[in-house]
Amino acid sequence: MENLETQVVTGTDYIGKYTSQFITILVDYSPRLISAFLILFIGLYAIRLLNRMIRRLMVARNLDPTLSKFLADIVLWVLRVLLFVSVIDKLGIGTSSFVAILGAAGLAVGLSLQGSLSNFAGGMLIILFKxxxxxxxxxxxxxxxxxxxxQIFVTRLSSTNNQTIFVPNGALSNGNIINYSVAGTRRADINxxxxxxxNLQEVKNILNTIIQNDPRVLKEPAPAVIVTGLVDNGVTIAVRPWAKNDDFWAMHSDVLEQTKSQLYEAGIELQPFVKEFSVSPK
Known part of the structure:
Protein backbone atom coordinates (compact mmCIF):
# COMPACT_ATOMS: atom_id res chain seq x y z
CA MET A 1 0.00 0.00 0.00
CA GLU A 2 2.81 2.34 0.92
CA ASN A 3 4.60 1.50 -2.39
CA LEU A 4 1.45 2.34 -4.34
CA GLU A 5 1.12 5.67 -2.55
CA THR A 6 4.81 6.37 -3.23
CA GLN A 7 4.36 5.63 -6.96
CA VAL A 8 1.32 7.92 -7.12
CA VAL A 9 3.23 10.73 -5.42
CA THR A 10 6.24 10.21 -7.72
CA GLY A 11 4.00 10.29 -10.84
CA THR A 12 2.33 13.45 -9.61
CA ASP A 13 5.73 15.05 -9.07
CA TYR A 14 6.78 14.19 -12.65
CA ILE A 15 3.55 15.62 -14.09
CA GLY A 16 3.96 18.78 -12.04
CA LYS A 17 7.62 19.05 -13.05
CA TYR A 18 6.91 18.69 -16.79
CA THR A 19 3.91 20.99 -16.57
CA SER A 20 6.04 23.62 -14.91
CA GLN A 21 8.75 23.25 -17.59
CA PHE A 22 6.17 23.47 -20.37
CA ILE A 23 4.67 26.63 -18.90
CA THR A 24 8.15 28.15 -18.50
CA ILE A 25 9.08 27.32 -22.13
CA LEU A 26 5.72 28.62 -23.35
CA VAL A 27 6.15 31.91 -21.46
CA ASP A 28 9.72 32.30 -22.74
CA TYR A 29 8.75 31.39 -26.31
CA SER A 30 5.44 33.29 -26.46
CA PRO A 31 6.98 36.64 -27.56
CA ARG A 32 8.55 34.93 -30.58
CA LEU A 33 5.32 33.08 -31.32
CA ILE A 34 3.21 36.23 -31.07
CA SER A 35 5.70 38.18 -33.19
CA ALA A 36 5.71 35.45 -35.85
CA PHE A 37 1.90 35.43 -36.06
CA LEU A 38 1.83 39.23 -36.28
CA ILE A 39 4.42 39.17 -39.07
CA LEU A 40 2.40 36.47 -40.86
CA PHE A 41 -0.95 38.28 -40.74
CA ILE A 42 0.47 41.74 -41.46
CA GLY A 43 2.65 40.32 -44.22
CA LEU A 44 -0.27 38.54 -45.93
CA TYR A 45 -2.35 41.73 -45.80
CA ALA A 46 0.55 43.81 -47.16
CA ILE A 47 1.23 41.29 -49.96
CA ARG A 48 -2.43 41.33 -50.98
CA LEU A 49 -2.48 45.14 -50.98
CA LEU A 50 0.80 45.34 -52.93
CA ASN A 51 -0.44 42.79 -55.48
CA ARG A 52 -3.56 44.88 -56.13
CA MET A 53 -1.43 48.01 -56.58
CA ILE A 54 0.85 46.21 -59.06
CA ARG A 55 -2.11 44.96 -61.09
CA ARG A 56 -3.67 48.44 -61.21
CA LEU A 57 -0.33 49.95 -62.24
CA MET A 58 0.03 47.43 -65.08
CA VAL A 59 -3.51 48.16 -66.26
CA ALA A 60 -2.78 51.90 -66.16
CA ARG A 61 0.36 51.31 -68.27
CA ASN A 62 -1.74 49.35 -70.84
CA LEU A 63 0.35 46.20 -70.53
CA ASP A 64 -0.82 42.98 -72.15
CA PRO A 65 -3.44 41.33 -69.83
CA THR A 66 -1.71 37.94 -70.00
CA LEU A 67 1.69 39.43 -69.22
CA SER A 68 0.21 41.50 -66.37
CA LYS A 69 -1.40 38.46 -64.76
CA PHE A 70 1.76 36.38 -65.18
CA LEU A 71 4.06 39.02 -63.61
CA ALA A 72 1.61 39.71 -60.80
CA ASP A 73 1.43 35.99 -59.95
CA ILE A 74 5.24 35.70 -59.96
CA VAL A 75 5.58 38.69 -57.61
CA LEU A 76 2.86 37.27 -55.36
CA TRP A 77 4.57 33.90 -54.88
CA VAL A 78 8.03 35.41 -54.42
CA LEU A 79 6.71 37.65 -51.66
CA ARG A 80 4.91 34.71 -50.03
CA VAL A 81 8.12 32.65 -49.97
CA LEU A 82 10.05 35.58 -48.45
CA LEU A 83 7.33 36.03 -45.84
CA PHE A 84 7.45 32.32 -44.95
CA VAL A 85 11.23 32.46 -44.51
CA SER A 86 10.85 35.55 -42.28
CA VAL A 87 8.25 33.81 -40.11
CA ILE A 88 10.31 30.67 -39.53
CA ASP A 89 13.36 32.82 -38.83
CA LYS A 90 11.37 34.70 -36.18
CA LEU A 91 10.40 31.38 -34.63
CA GLY A 92 14.09 30.59 -34.19
CA ILE A 93 14.35 27.94 -36.90
CA GLY A 94 17.63 28.13 -38.82
CA THR A 95 16.93 29.56 -42.28
CA SER A 96 20.23 28.39 -43.76
CA SER A 97 19.38 24.73 -43.34
CA PHE A 98 15.85 25.41 -44.53
CA VAL A 99 17.11 27.12 -47.70
CA ALA A 100 19.42 24.17 -48.35
CA ILE A 101 16.54 21.72 -47.96
CA LEU A 102 14.35 23.89 -50.17
CA GLY A 103 17.07 24.00 -52.85
CA ALA A 104 17.51 20.22 -52.79
CA ALA A 105 13.76 19.73 -52.97
CA GLY A 106 13.57 22.20 -55.86
CA LEU A 107 16.26 20.28 -57.75
CA ALA A 108 14.45 16.98 -57.23
CA VAL A 109 11.13 18.47 -58.31
CA GLY A 110 12.80 20.08 -61.32
CA LEU A 111 14.26 16.77 -62.49
CA SER A 112 10.94 15.00 -62.11
CA LEU A 113 8.96 17.76 -63.82
CA GLN A 114 11.11 18.44 -66.87
CA GLY A 115 8.07 18.46 -69.15
CA SER A 116 6.25 20.94 -66.95
CA LEU A 117 9.33 23.18 -66.82
CA SER A 118 9.48 23.03 -70.61
CA ASN A 119 5.85 24.16 -70.73
CA PHE A 120 6.63 26.92 -68.24
CA ALA A 121 9.53 28.17 -70.39
CA GLY A 122 7.31 27.94 -73.46
CA GLY A 123 4.64 30.01 -71.74
CA MET A 124 7.19 32.71 -70.93
CA LEU A 125 8.38 32.77 -74.56
CA ILE A 126 4.82 33.06 -75.82
CA ILE A 127 4.04 35.88 -73.42
CA LEU A 128 7.25 37.78 -74.20
CA PHE A 129 7.40 37.37 -78.01
CA LYS A 130 3.62 37.29 -78.59
CA GLN A 151 -1.77 30.20 -68.99
CA ILE A 152 1.68 29.51 -67.59
CA PHE A 153 1.77 25.85 -68.67
CA VAL A 154 -0.93 25.54 -71.34
CA THR A 155 -2.83 27.66 -73.85
CA ARG A 156 -6.60 27.24 -73.95
CA LEU A 157 -8.28 27.32 -77.36
CA SER A 158 -11.98 27.42 -78.21
CA SER A 159 -12.72 25.54 -81.42
CA THR A 160 -15.35 26.53 -83.98
CA ASN A 161 -17.73 23.86 -82.60
CA ASN A 162 -17.27 25.23 -79.04
CA GLN A 163 -14.87 22.57 -77.79
CA THR A 164 -12.15 23.57 -75.34
CA ILE A 165 -8.63 22.52 -76.38
CA PHE A 166 -5.60 22.70 -74.08
CA VAL A 167 -2.25 22.82 -75.90
CA PRO A 168 1.02 22.49 -73.87
CA ASN A 169 3.09 25.67 -74.20
CA GLY A 170 6.32 23.72 -74.67
CA ALA A 171 5.14 22.06 -77.86
CA LEU A 172 3.33 25.22 -78.94
CA SER A 173 6.41 27.45 -78.66
CA ASN A 174 8.63 24.94 -80.52
CA GLY A 175 6.25 24.14 -83.38
CA ASN A 176 4.74 25.91 -86.36
CA ILE A 177 1.93 28.34 -85.62
CA ILE A 178 -0.46 29.74 -88.23
CA ASN A 179 -2.05 32.96 -86.97
CA TYR A 180 -5.06 33.91 -89.10
CA SER A 181 -5.85 37.10 -87.15
CA VAL A 182 -2.64 39.13 -87.41
CA ALA A 183 -3.31 40.66 -90.84
CA GLY A 184 -6.99 41.35 -90.19
CA THR A 185 -8.00 40.00 -93.63
CA ARG A 186 -8.02 36.54 -95.15
CA ARG A 187 -8.24 35.06 -98.64
CA ALA A 188 -10.51 32.15 -99.52
CA ASP A 189 -9.20 29.54 -101.96
CA ILE A 190 -12.29 27.96 -103.54
CA ASN A 191 -11.43 25.37 -106.18
CA ASN A 199 -17.24 28.10 -122.04
CA LEU A 200 -14.49 29.24 -119.66
CA GLN A 201 -15.13 32.94 -120.31
CA GLU A 202 -18.77 32.51 -119.40
CA VAL A 203 -17.80 30.62 -116.25
CA LYS A 204 -15.36 33.36 -115.22
CA ASN A 205 -17.95 36.08 -115.88
CA ILE A 206 -20.48 34.33 -113.64
CA LEU A 207 -17.95 33.90 -110.86
CA ASN A 208 -16.73 37.50 -111.10
CA THR A 209 -20.33 38.72 -110.85
CA ILE A 210 -20.88 36.60 -107.72
CA ILE A 211 -17.89 37.98 -105.84
CA GLN A 212 -18.45 41.57 -107.03
CA ASN A 213 -22.04 41.55 -105.74
CA ASP A 214 -21.04 40.25 -102.30
CA PRO A 215 -20.51 43.30 -100.03
CA ARG A 216 -18.21 41.31 -97.73
CA VAL A 217 -15.66 40.70 -100.49
CA LEU A 218 -12.97 43.39 -100.30
CA LYS A 219 -12.03 45.51 -103.31
CA GLU A 220 -8.43 45.66 -102.10
CA PRO A 221 -6.71 43.24 -102.32
CA ALA A 222 -8.59 42.55 -105.53
CA PRO A 223 -10.33 39.16 -105.86
CA ALA A 224 -9.32 36.84 -108.68
CA VAL A 225 -10.83 34.08 -110.80
CA ILE A 226 -8.16 32.01 -112.53
CA VAL A 227 -7.62 28.67 -114.24
CA THR A 228 -5.23 26.62 -112.14
CA GLY A 229 -5.03 23.27 -113.91
CA LEU A 230 -6.11 20.84 -116.60
CA VAL A 231 -6.95 17.46 -115.10
CA ASP A 232 -8.38 14.21 -116.44
CA ASN A 233 -12.01 15.08 -115.67
CA GLY A 234 -11.99 18.78 -116.58
CA VAL A 235 -10.62 22.29 -116.06
CA THR A 236 -9.82 23.42 -112.51
CA ILE A 237 -10.82 26.99 -111.65
CA ALA A 238 -9.95 28.87 -108.46
CA VAL A 239 -11.98 31.69 -106.93
CA ARG A 240 -9.88 33.84 -104.57
CA PRO A 241 -11.91 36.53 -102.78
CA TRP A 242 -10.65 38.49 -99.75
CA ALA A 243 -12.69 39.35 -96.65
CA LYS A 244 -12.26 40.60 -93.12
CA ASN A 245 -11.73 37.92 -90.51
CA ASP A 246 -15.18 38.44 -88.99
CA ASP A 247 -16.88 38.01 -92.40
CA PHE A 248 -14.68 35.25 -93.79
CA TRP A 249 -16.67 32.08 -93.11
CA ALA A 250 -20.05 33.60 -93.99
CA MET A 251 -18.60 34.94 -97.26
CA HIS A 252 -16.93 31.60 -98.02
CA SER A 253 -20.18 29.69 -97.55
CA ASP A 254 -22.31 32.11 -99.61
CA VAL A 255 -19.82 32.17 -102.52
CA LEU A 256 -19.87 28.37 -102.63
CA GLU A 257 -23.67 28.30 -102.60
CA GLN A 258 -24.02 31.01 -105.26
CA THR A 259 -21.40 29.33 -107.45
CA LYS A 260 -23.25 26.02 -107.45
CA SER A 261 -26.71 27.50 -108.07
CA GLN A 262 -25.76 30.04 -110.76
CA LEU A 263 -23.56 27.66 -112.73
CA TYR A 264 -26.39 25.12 -112.63
CA GLU A 265 -28.85 27.72 -113.95
CA ALA A 266 -26.43 28.54 -116.78
CA GLY A 267 -26.25 24.88 -117.75
CA ILE A 268 -22.66 24.45 -116.59
CA GLU A 269 -22.07 21.28 -114.64
CA LEU A 270 -19.42 20.91 -111.95
CA GLN A 271 -17.30 17.84 -112.47
CA PRO A 272 -17.06 15.37 -109.59
CA PHE A 273 -13.75 14.43 -108.10
CA VAL A 274 -12.37 11.31 -109.78
CA LYS A 275 -9.96 9.12 -107.89
CA GLU A 276 -7.70 6.88 -109.92
CA PHE A 277 -7.18 3.26 -108.91
CA SER A 278 -4.37 1.03 -110.06
CA VAL A 279 -5.38 -2.61 -110.34
CA SER A 280 -2.59 -5.13 -110.74
CA PRO A 281 -3.25 -8.03 -113.15
CA LYS A 282 -3.93 -11.37 -111.57
Missing part, protein backbone atom coordinates in the same frame (compact mmCIF):
# COMPACT_ATOMS: atom_id res chain seq x y z
CA UNK A 131 3.23 35.05 -81.69
CA UNK A 132 -0.48 35.28 -80.87
CA UNK A 133 -2.76 37.07 -78.43
CA UNK A 134 -6.04 36.30 -76.69
CA UNK A 135 -8.78 36.45 -79.32
CA UNK A 136 -6.59 35.37 -82.26
CA UNK A 137 -7.59 32.40 -84.39
CA UNK A 138 -4.60 30.07 -84.75
CA UNK A 139 -3.70 26.63 -86.05
CA UNK A 140 -0.96 24.63 -84.32
CA UNK A 141 -0.14 21.08 -83.25
CA UNK A 142 -2.87 19.67 -85.47
CA UNK A 143 -5.68 21.72 -83.89
CA UNK A 144 -7.22 25.13 -84.57
CA UNK A 145 -9.32 27.55 -82.58
CA UNK A 146 -9.63 30.98 -81.00
CA UNK A 147 -7.16 31.69 -78.18
CA UNK A 148 -9.26 31.97 -75.02
CA UNK A 149 -6.46 32.13 -72.42
CA UNK A 150 -2.67 31.91 -72.27
CA UNK A 192 -13.75 23.40 -108.43
CA UNK A 193 -13.71 21.66 -111.81
CA UNK A 194 -15.87 22.18 -114.93
CA UNK A 195 -15.93 20.02 -118.06
CA UNK A 196 -13.77 20.70 -121.10
CA UNK A 197 -16.95 21.52 -123.08
CA UNK A 198 -17.73 24.51 -120.83
Missing amino acids: PFRVGDFIEAQGVSGTVAEI FTVSYDS
Whole structure:
Protein backbone atom coordinates (compact mmCIF):
# COMPACT_ATOMS: atom_id res chain seq x y z
CA MET A 1 0.00 0.00 0.00
CA GLU A 2 2.81 2.34 0.92
CA ASN A 3 4.60 1.50 -2.39
CA LEU A 4 1.45 2.34 -4.34
CA GLU A 5 1.12 5.67 -2.55
CA THR A 6 4.81 6.37 -3.23
CA GLN A 7 4.36 5.63 -6.96
CA VAL A 8 1.32 7.92 -7.12
CA VAL A 9 3.23 10.73 -5.42
CA THR A 10 6.24 10.21 -7.72
CA GLY A 11 4.00 10.29 -10.84
CA THR A 12 2.33 13.45 -9.61
CA ASP A 13 5.73 15.05 -9.07
CA TYR A 14 6.78 14.19 -12.65
CA ILE A 15 3.55 15.62 -14.09
CA GLY A 16 3.96 18.78 -12.04
CA LYS A 17 7.62 19.05 -13.05
CA TYR A 18 6.91 18.69 -16.79
CA THR A 19 3.91 20.99 -16.57
CA SER A 20 6.04 23.62 -14.91
CA GLN A 21 8.75 23.25 -17.59
CA PHE A 22 6.17 23.47 -20.37
CA ILE A 23 4.67 26.63 -18.90
CA THR A 24 8.15 28.15 -18.50
CA ILE A 25 9.08 27.32 -22.13
CA LEU A 26 5.72 28.62 -23.35
CA VAL A 27 6.15 31.91 -21.46
CA ASP A 28 9.72 32.30 -22.74
CA TYR A 29 8.75 31.39 -26.31
CA SER A 30 5.44 33.29 -26.46
CA PRO A 31 6.98 36.64 -27.56
CA ARG A 32 8.55 34.93 -30.58
CA LEU A 33 5.32 33.08 -31.32
CA ILE A 34 3.21 36.23 -31.07
CA SER A 35 5.70 38.18 -33.19
CA ALA A 36 5.71 35.45 -35.85
CA PHE A 37 1.90 35.43 -36.06
CA LEU A 38 1.83 39.23 -36.28
CA ILE A 39 4.42 39.17 -39.07
CA LEU A 40 2.40 36.47 -40.86
CA PHE A 41 -0.95 38.28 -40.74
CA ILE A 42 0.47 41.74 -41.46
CA GLY A 43 2.65 40.32 -44.22
CA LEU A 44 -0.27 38.54 -45.93
CA TYR A 45 -2.35 41.73 -45.80
CA ALA A 46 0.55 43.81 -47.16
CA ILE A 47 1.23 41.29 -49.96
CA ARG A 48 -2.43 41.33 -50.98
CA LEU A 49 -2.48 45.14 -50.98
CA LEU A 50 0.80 45.34 -52.93
CA ASN A 51 -0.44 42.79 -55.48
CA ARG A 52 -3.56 44.88 -56.13
CA MET A 53 -1.43 48.01 -56.58
CA ILE A 54 0.85 46.21 -59.06
CA ARG A 55 -2.11 44.96 -61.09
CA ARG A 56 -3.67 48.44 -61.21
CA LEU A 57 -0.33 49.95 -62.24
CA MET A 58 0.03 47.43 -65.08
CA VAL A 59 -3.51 48.16 -66.26
CA ALA A 60 -2.78 51.90 -66.16
CA ARG A 61 0.36 51.31 -68.27
CA ASN A 62 -1.74 49.35 -70.84
CA LEU A 63 0.35 46.20 -70.53
CA ASP A 64 -0.82 42.98 -72.15
CA PRO A 65 -3.44 41.33 -69.83
CA THR A 66 -1.71 37.94 -70.00
CA LEU A 67 1.69 39.43 -69.22
CA SER A 68 0.21 41.50 -66.37
CA LYS A 69 -1.40 38.46 -64.76
CA PHE A 70 1.76 36.38 -65.18
CA LEU A 71 4.06 39.02 -63.61
CA ALA A 72 1.61 39.71 -60.80
CA ASP A 73 1.43 35.99 -59.95
CA ILE A 74 5.24 35.70 -59.96
CA VAL A 75 5.58 38.69 -57.61
CA LEU A 76 2.86 37.27 -55.36
CA TRP A 77 4.57 33.90 -54.88
CA VAL A 78 8.03 35.41 -54.42
CA LEU A 79 6.71 37.65 -51.66
CA ARG A 80 4.91 34.71 -50.03
CA VAL A 81 8.12 32.65 -49.97
CA LEU A 82 10.05 35.58 -48.45
CA LEU A 83 7.33 36.03 -45.84
CA PHE A 84 7.45 32.32 -44.95
CA VAL A 85 11.23 32.46 -44.51
CA SER A 86 10.85 35.55 -42.28
CA VAL A 87 8.25 33.81 -40.11
CA ILE A 88 10.31 30.67 -39.53
CA ASP A 89 13.36 32.82 -38.83
CA LYS A 90 11.37 34.70 -36.18
CA LEU A 91 10.40 31.38 -34.63
CA GLY A 92 14.09 30.59 -34.19
CA ILE A 93 14.35 27.94 -36.90
CA GLY A 94 17.63 28.13 -38.82
CA THR A 95 16.93 29.56 -42.28
CA SER A 96 20.23 28.39 -43.76
CA SER A 97 19.38 24.73 -43.34
CA PHE A 98 15.85 25.41 -44.53
CA VAL A 99 17.11 27.12 -47.70
CA ALA A 100 19.42 24.17 -48.35
CA ILE A 101 16.54 21.72 -47.96
CA LEU A 102 14.35 23.89 -50.17
CA GLY A 103 17.07 24.00 -52.85
CA ALA A 104 17.51 20.22 -52.79
CA ALA A 105 13.76 19.73 -52.97
CA GLY A 106 13.57 22.20 -55.86
CA LEU A 107 16.26 20.28 -57.75
CA ALA A 108 14.45 16.98 -57.23
CA VAL A 109 11.13 18.47 -58.31
CA GLY A 110 12.80 20.08 -61.32
CA LEU A 111 14.26 16.77 -62.49
CA SER A 112 10.94 15.00 -62.11
CA LEU A 113 8.96 17.76 -63.82
CA GLN A 114 11.11 18.44 -66.87
CA GLY A 115 8.07 18.46 -69.15
CA SER A 116 6.25 20.94 -66.95
CA LEU A 117 9.33 23.18 -66.82
CA SER A 118 9.48 23.03 -70.61
CA ASN A 119 5.85 24.16 -70.73
CA PHE A 120 6.63 26.92 -68.24
CA ALA A 121 9.53 28.17 -70.39
CA GLY A 122 7.31 27.94 -73.46
CA GLY A 123 4.64 30.01 -71.74
CA MET A 124 7.19 32.71 -70.93
CA LEU A 125 8.38 32.77 -74.56
CA ILE A 126 4.82 33.06 -75.82
CA ILE A 127 4.04 35.88 -73.42
CA LEU A 128 7.25 37.78 -74.20
CA PHE A 129 7.40 37.37 -78.01
CA LYS A 130 3.62 37.29 -78.59
CA PRO A 131 3.23 35.05 -81.69
CA PHE A 132 -0.48 35.28 -80.87
CA ARG A 133 -2.76 37.07 -78.43
CA VAL A 134 -6.04 36.30 -76.69
CA GLY A 135 -8.78 36.45 -79.32
CA ASP A 136 -6.59 35.37 -82.26
CA PHE A 137 -7.59 32.40 -84.39
CA ILE A 138 -4.60 30.07 -84.75
CA GLU A 139 -3.70 26.63 -86.05
CA ALA A 140 -0.96 24.63 -84.32
CA GLN A 141 -0.14 21.08 -83.25
CA GLY A 142 -2.87 19.67 -85.47
CA VAL A 143 -5.68 21.72 -83.89
CA SER A 144 -7.22 25.13 -84.57
CA GLY A 145 -9.32 27.55 -82.58
CA THR A 146 -9.63 30.98 -81.00
CA VAL A 147 -7.16 31.69 -78.18
CA ALA A 148 -9.26 31.97 -75.02
CA GLU A 149 -6.46 32.13 -72.42
CA ILE A 150 -2.67 31.91 -72.27
CA GLN A 151 -1.77 30.20 -68.99
CA ILE A 152 1.68 29.51 -67.59
CA PHE A 153 1.77 25.85 -68.67
CA VAL A 154 -0.93 25.54 -71.34
CA THR A 155 -2.83 27.66 -73.85
CA ARG A 156 -6.60 27.24 -73.95
CA LEU A 157 -8.28 27.32 -77.36
CA SER A 158 -11.98 27.42 -78.21
CA SER A 159 -12.72 25.54 -81.42
CA THR A 160 -15.35 26.53 -83.98
CA ASN A 161 -17.73 23.86 -82.60
CA ASN A 162 -17.27 25.23 -79.04
CA GLN A 163 -14.87 22.57 -77.79
CA THR A 164 -12.15 23.57 -75.34
CA ILE A 165 -8.63 22.52 -76.38
CA PHE A 166 -5.60 22.70 -74.08
CA VAL A 167 -2.25 22.82 -75.90
CA PRO A 168 1.02 22.49 -73.87
CA ASN A 169 3.09 25.67 -74.20
CA GLY A 170 6.32 23.72 -74.67
CA ALA A 171 5.14 22.06 -77.86
CA LEU A 172 3.33 25.22 -78.94
CA SER A 173 6.41 27.45 -78.66
CA ASN A 174 8.63 24.94 -80.52
CA GLY A 175 6.25 24.14 -83.38
CA ASN A 176 4.74 25.91 -86.36
CA ILE A 177 1.93 28.34 -85.62
CA ILE A 178 -0.46 29.74 -88.23
CA ASN A 179 -2.05 32.96 -86.97
CA TYR A 180 -5.06 33.91 -89.10
CA SER A 181 -5.85 37.10 -87.15
CA VAL A 182 -2.64 39.13 -87.41
CA ALA A 183 -3.31 40.66 -90.84
CA GLY A 184 -6.99 41.35 -90.19
CA THR A 185 -8.00 40.00 -93.63
CA ARG A 186 -8.02 36.54 -95.15
CA ARG A 187 -8.24 35.06 -98.64
CA ALA A 188 -10.51 32.15 -99.52
CA ASP A 189 -9.20 29.54 -101.96
CA ILE A 190 -12.29 27.96 -103.54
CA ASN A 191 -11.43 25.37 -106.18
CA PHE A 192 -13.75 23.40 -108.43
CA THR A 193 -13.71 21.66 -111.81
CA VAL A 194 -15.87 22.18 -114.93
CA SER A 195 -15.93 20.02 -118.06
CA TYR A 196 -13.77 20.70 -121.10
CA ASP A 197 -16.95 21.52 -123.08
CA SER A 198 -17.73 24.51 -120.83
CA ASN A 199 -17.24 28.10 -122.04
CA LEU A 200 -14.49 29.24 -119.66
CA GLN A 201 -15.13 32.94 -120.31
CA GLU A 202 -18.77 32.51 -119.40
CA VAL A 203 -17.80 30.62 -116.25
CA LYS A 204 -15.36 33.36 -115.22
CA ASN A 205 -17.95 36.08 -115.88
CA ILE A 206 -20.48 34.33 -113.64
CA LEU A 207 -17.95 33.90 -110.86
CA ASN A 208 -16.73 37.50 -111.10
CA THR A 209 -20.33 38.72 -110.85
CA ILE A 210 -20.88 36.60 -107.72
CA ILE A 211 -17.89 37.98 -105.84
CA GLN A 212 -18.45 41.57 -107.03
CA ASN A 213 -22.04 41.55 -105.74
CA ASP A 214 -21.04 40.25 -102.30
CA PRO A 215 -20.51 43.30 -100.03
CA ARG A 216 -18.21 41.31 -97.73
CA VAL A 217 -15.66 40.70 -100.49
CA LEU A 218 -12.97 43.39 -100.30
CA LYS A 219 -12.03 45.51 -103.31
CA GLU A 220 -8.43 45.66 -102.10
CA PRO A 221 -6.71 43.24 -102.32
CA ALA A 222 -8.59 42.55 -105.53
CA PRO A 223 -10.33 39.16 -105.86
CA ALA A 224 -9.32 36.84 -108.68
CA VAL A 225 -10.83 34.08 -110.80
CA ILE A 226 -8.16 32.01 -112.53
CA VAL A 227 -7.62 28.67 -114.24
CA THR A 228 -5.23 26.62 -112.14
CA GLY A 229 -5.03 23.27 -113.91
CA LEU A 230 -6.11 20.84 -116.60
CA VAL A 231 -6.95 17.46 -115.10
CA ASP A 232 -8.38 14.21 -116.44
CA ASN A 233 -12.01 15.08 -115.67
CA GLY A 234 -11.99 18.78 -116.58
CA VAL A 235 -10.62 22.29 -116.06
CA THR A 236 -9.82 23.42 -112.51
CA ILE A 237 -10.82 26.99 -111.65
CA ALA A 238 -9.95 28.87 -108.46
CA VAL A 239 -11.98 31.69 -106.93
CA ARG A 240 -9.88 33.84 -104.57
CA PRO A 241 -11.91 36.53 -102.78
CA TRP A 242 -10.65 38.49 -99.75
CA ALA A 243 -12.69 39.35 -96.65
CA LYS A 244 -12.26 40.60 -93.12
CA ASN A 245 -11.73 37.92 -90.51
CA ASP A 246 -15.18 38.44 -88.99
CA ASP A 247 -16.88 38.01 -92.40
CA PHE A 248 -14.68 35.25 -93.79
CA TRP A 249 -16.67 32.08 -93.11
CA ALA A 250 -20.05 33.60 -93.99
CA MET A 251 -18.60 34.94 -97.26
CA HIS A 252 -16.93 31.60 -98.02
CA SER A 253 -20.18 29.69 -97.55
CA ASP A 254 -22.31 32.11 -99.61
CA VAL A 255 -19.82 32.17 -102.52
CA LEU A 256 -19.87 28.37 -102.63
CA GLU A 257 -23.67 28.30 -102.60
CA GLN A 258 -24.02 31.01 -105.26
CA THR A 259 -21.40 29.33 -107.45
CA LYS A 260 -23.25 26.02 -107.45
CA SER A 261 -26.71 27.50 -108.07
CA GLN A 262 -25.76 30.04 -110.76
CA LEU A 263 -23.56 27.66 -112.73
CA TYR A 264 -26.39 25.12 -112.63
CA GLU A 265 -28.85 27.72 -113.95
CA ALA A 266 -26.43 28.54 -116.78
CA GLY A 267 -26.25 24.88 -117.75
CA ILE A 268 -22.66 24.45 -116.59
CA GLU A 269 -22.07 21.28 -114.64
CA LEU A 270 -19.42 20.91 -111.95
CA GLN A 271 -17.30 17.84 -112.47
CA PRO A 272 -17.06 15.37 -109.59
CA PHE A 273 -13.75 14.43 -108.10
CA VAL A 274 -12.37 11.31 -109.78
CA LYS A 275 -9.96 9.12 -107.89
CA GLU A 276 -7.70 6.88 -109.92
CA PHE A 277 -7.18 3.26 -108.91
CA SER A 278 -4.37 1.03 -110.06
CA VAL A 279 -5.38 -2.61 -110.34
CA SER A 280 -2.59 -5.13 -110.74
CA PRO A 281 -3.25 -8.03 -113.15
CA LYS A 282 -3.93 -11.37 -111.57
